Amino acid sequence: MVLLEAKGLVKGFRRGLAGFRAVDGVSLSVGQGEFVSLTGRSGSGKTTLLSLLAGLLGPDGGDVLLRGRSIFALGDAGLARLRNREIGFLPQGRSLLGNLTVLDNVRLPFHLARRQGGSRQRALELLGDLSLAHLAGNRPHELSGGELRRVALARALMNSPELVVADEPTGDLDLGTAASLIRLIRDINSRGVAFLVATHDLDLCRGLGRVLEMSGGRLVDGASAGRS
Amino acid sequence: MAGLALANIRARGARNLGLAALVAIFSALLFGGSVIDARLSQGLESLSARLGADVLIVPYGYERTAKAALLRGEPSTYHMPAEVLGRVRSFPGVAQASPQFFLASLATACCSERVQIIAYDQQSDFLVRPWISAKAPPTLGEGQIVAGSKLNVEVGGELFFFGVVHEVVAKMEPTGMGLDTSVFLPLESVYRLVGNIPALKEELPDPSGYISAVAVKVEPGLRPKDVANGIMREHAIEFNLDLVLPDAIVTETARELAGWASTVRRLALAMWLVAFLALALVFSVAIGERRREFGIYRLIGATRSWLGRLILAEALFLSLAGGLAGILLASLAIFPFDALIFNSLGLPNLPAGPGAVARAAAVALALAMVIAPLACLRTVLSVTRSEVQPSLRMEA
Known part of the structure; x- marks a missing residue:
């Protein structure tokens, strides 16, 4: 069953006086529990496409449907709710709040959802699953790059989203740490959480699911592979 | 949040x-x-409520001194002939007139502390009595005083001035003025005290012939300033007088x-x-x-x-x-x-x-x-x- 569907997405930006299309007529779909990797060279439009698919950017043309409903028809509150409950995010770089502990960083989406109680237990479980329980009381600046990324993953999963959007999740990690993170992502995916991942790391894509390649803002024909 | x-x-x-x-x-x-x-x-x-006098007649040159004593309790001693009282009392428009004698105690062995001693006439007084707590005896006897609210002495305690021990029989209600650090006693008592002060004894061989101020209440309907100006015109030069208008102090x-x-x-x-x-x-x-x-x-x-x-x-x-x-x-x-x-x-x-x-x-x-x-x-x-x-x- 299709979870997310993009139809003819277009997004342009200005660079100096000239304009260019970072995403140029992209259509794709992500099924429930599916793992879709988006590869391509730097500047090929991967991050822009992910941002459009997750409603972080508005398109110049086309639409994105989540379970058949356009996400761009939602207002600010609707999009915020979507980002809070239905899509989890694993952004590039350091995305934790430095003045909160690891535990509080993970709990934050729960509180933004205005849910009552239980956030501590849920966050500790997630941190335990990701082997981070011992760091619950630490501050982000005390963590390594791999630990930071796993905490961000725990935060992305806090409200049990159906889809996690990750942008270069292993981009700045060493090989061992990256492999460990990939195992975790595979494990979570195997429990039915769909992943849409932009990456240079072909190892991450190998044997996981469909691989889509982007070039010049478009999907390269024939790059798509069937789901494993 | x-x-x-x-x-x-x-x-x-x-x-x-x-x-x-x-x-x-x-x-x-x-x-x-x-x-x-x-x-x-x-x-x-x-200040407005308790300055019960409409006019205060004082010796010439002591207007500021009287104000300082009233507002800040700065001790001072000054006097004028007691004859002024009779002249003021008989002046048209004066409803009540009561004399007071101001004496500054000293910060030496003679006295408990340096304060303003205000002696008042118990018969004609309309200024001091209303501020004394109801528990005080109706009239003060020899050696009895009333202490200002800020003085560090309780009722029943003693203060001595110029070698005479005085019993505190009452304390004043707080006034927020210099009166809070003053002591009050009858005119007769202060005249006897003056006899113990060598410098004053020489200057005032008969102290009862002197007062420091006359507190005046004018008849209803009259302006205090008009009555005060009349008194000044009539007697200022003869007795070398000055005046304090309490309303002006308030203003x-x-x-x-x-x-x-x-x-x-x-x-x-x-x-x-x-x-x-x-x-x-x-x-x-x-x-x-x-x-x-x-x-x-x-x-x-x-x-x-x-x-x-x-x-x-x-x-x-x-x-x-x-x-x-x-x-x-x-x-x-x-x-x-x-x-x-x-x-x-x-x-x-x-x-x-x-x-x-x-x-x-x-x-x-x-x-x-x-x-x-x-x-x-x-x-x-x-x-x-x-x-x-x-x-x-x-x-x-």
């Missing part, structure tokens, strides 16, 4: 401490000024008080503006500085209005902390040292009641509480529009 706002404030501790300090200076200034103002207003009311004191209050208000307003501008500046740069942080909130599901509320909550906490700290600091500065402060001001004062203090605190806190929320309004509007977008790329 409150916990998050507090965590964010703590994360920028030094800067936020500085901002809260600005709010604290404002609230301290306003609260402290209001409490002092309330205290002086109470004193003014007391003058009220003017001084208004000037003081106006200065405090201007200072508080200036400080409010300084705090407001500093906070507005800091909040306006915060939007650029905290773009990454705001982007993270938005990425994980914060609405724009939630971000705005978070900034408002931080601003409110800053204002609240600053406002409360200012009130606390002002309280610590004013209440333990009030005697020192008010003595240096030289204006009549009485402690402000808890209601007035609570009102001053509430107003100071309320005005402090609006500084930061108003200062961050532009930032809140920017955030709640579209300046902060969620992003998948976080700057390090």
